[in-house]
Amino acid sequence: MKALITGASSGIGEEFANQLASQGWDLVIVARRGALLETLAEKLKDQYNISVDVLVCDLATPEAADQIITFSPQVDLLVSNAGFGYPGDFGEFDRELDQKIIQLNCVTPMSLVHHYFPQMKKAKAGSILFVSSSLGFQGVPHMAQYSATKGYLINLAESLHWEGKAEGVAVSVLCPGATDTPGKDHFDIDYSKLPIKWMSVQKVVSSALKNLGKKVIIIPGLRNHFLSCIGSGLYSRKHIQCLMKKFYHRIKQ
Numbered sequence: 503m504k505a506l507i508t509g510a511s512s513g514i515g516e517e518f519a520n521q522l523a524s525q526g527w528d529l530v531i532v533a534r535r536g537a538l539l540e541t542l543a544e545k546l547k548d549q550y551n552i553s554v555d556v557l558v559c560d561l562a563t564p565e566a567a568d569q570i571i572t573f574s575p576q577v578d579l580l581v582s583n584a585g586f587g588y589p590g591d592f593g594e595f596d597r598e599l600d601q602k603i604i605q606l607n608c609v610t611p612m613s614l615v616h617h618y619f620p621q622m623k624k625a626k627a628g629s630i631l632f633v634s635s636s637l638g639f640q641g642v643p644h645m646a647q648y649s650a651t652k653g654y655l656i657n658l659a660e661s662l663h664w665e666g667k668a669e670g671v672a673v674s675v676l677c678p679g680a681t682d683t684p685g686k687d688h689f690d691i692d693y694s695k696l697p698i699k700w701m702s703v704q705k706v707v708s709s710a711l712k713n714l715g716k717k718v719i720i721i722p723g724l725r726n727h728f729l730s731c732i733g734s735g736l737y738s739r740k741h742i743q744c745l746m747k748k749f750y751h752r753i754k755q
């Protein structure tokens with residue numbers, strides 16, 4: 503059985519590679535930093551006696567999906583994990599960056615699924631896991647592009663979950679809250695000013711693999727679950743958005 507993981511050079515994607523390898527999956531791992539991928543591949547091949555193919559690819563380009571599909575035309579599991587977003591005012595950075603975020607977070611995952619999903623349906627087997635975010639459940643001031651693109655993934659996954667279910671294909675979307683990965687250090691943010699409790703990548707990924715196909719939306723951790731229930735129940739979207747705006751101003755000070 504072969505699993506393809508995008509964004510496997512670091513953080514959540516790297517942990518998917520670790521845990522899937524320990525279950526005996528052969529892997530195709532994709533990201534831009536080839537040296538990190540090669541080191542991971544060597545480690546996993548030695549440790550678990552599996553095959554690991556490495557593809558160095560910038561997923562924020564229009565050619566990315568075709569490169570991946572040509573490299574690996576058939577897989578049993580797709581983990582569409584690579585993603586990026588920045589905190590800031592909308593329009594603060596040039597339009598090209600926002601277009602790249604849509605390419606990376608939406609267009610490339612959609613293009614991959616366009617290829618693998620019909621193939622899996624035909625075989626009446628296969629699984630797809632999108633990695634979205636708890637910030638995808640609503641618009642988030644100062645994370646506008648990120649929350650909008652992550653919302654796209656949630657809606658796409660929800661639709662495909664039901665389309666795939668009758669055909670033997672499992673589709674879920676992982677919506678982590680704050681997760682302790684190198685990704686959080688990309689920005690100059692004083693996290694001590696925020697009421698954040700970081701979850702480990704190990705827990706996030708094991709929850710995802712345990713619930714893949716069983717739940718449409720996977721929210722790892724009781725705390726994140728509780729917060730998302732509060733979000734959808736007691737508080738209105740407007741309240742959450744006001745809260746997020748307040749948090750942003752706190753870290754900007």
Ligand SMILES: NC(=O)c1ccc[n+]([C@@H]2O[C@H](COP(=O)([O-])OP(=O)(O)OC[C@H]3O[C@@H](n4cnc5c(N)ncnc54)[C@H](OP(=O)(O)O)[C@@H]3O)[C@@H](O)[C@H]2O)c1
Nearest residue numbers: 509511512513514533534535560561585635680681683685
């Ligand atoms: N950490 C959190 O708190 C959190 C919470 C909710 C959701 N998420 C989501 O979880 C996913 C993984 O994030 P992470 O926290 O694990 O971050 P991370 O440690 O920074 O890892 C991001 C991964 O995505 C890859 N990537 C980014 N841009 C890429 C590009 N243009 N082309 C190819 N690969 C690219 C990176 O590889 P290269 O740099 O080598 O290309 C890296 O492997 C993302 O979709 C993120 O939105 C994270």
